[in-house]
Amino acid sequence: AQKITQTQPGMFVQEKEAVTLDCTYDTSDPSYGLFWYKQPSSGEMIFLIYQGSYDQQNATEGRYSLNFQKARKSANLVISASQLGDSAMYFCAMREHRDDKIIFGKGTRLHILP
């Protein structure tokens, strides 16, 4: 069974608009962490944001925030005031405490339009 699901293979968003990238996950481990990474066309993987399963508040890092809905097993990434440089592939990932390995979703390709 797929542990990380990103249902949007591609998205087109107008510059300066906010964008939400969807991510749902599946785990029975009560302790886990959720990550978002950005991969521009250069290929490097850039860490964006982290949310722990026991964190009370949604994580925020600058223009990035993680909309964590634990009961729905949802960890959507919200990018406010999108910029042309946000065009990239975005990956959601999860680490379960019981085995510590980090598993990635298939990604969403985001295109920001001028």
Place this chain on the structure above:
Amino acid sequence: GAGVSQSPSNKVTEKGKDVELRCDPISGHTALYWYRQSLGQGLEFLIYFQGNSAPDKSGLPSDRFSAERTGGSVSTLTIQRTQQEDSAVYLCASSPGQANYEQYFGPGTRLTVT
């Protein structure tokens, strides 16, 4: 400080040959991961090392793939009798482990099997 480095950056090999891919993690990082990324696809987990524990090899696609980590630092991923479907970018990442699970990725090795 220095980030994660991988060598070679590009490798072209003939079908049936063996290849070795190297990863130098960030000094002091106890966790090391190998992933495979085929063109336009997500990251496929291959293997995970944590400290002196036995590695999690559950992602290795066949017995032609193996990896070792010497002295808790440098890791080598070996692919024997390469096949064309092995062509991909192989990414290595390291993490401090313990409380901080952010992964730091290397630039990857692009493997082409002809």
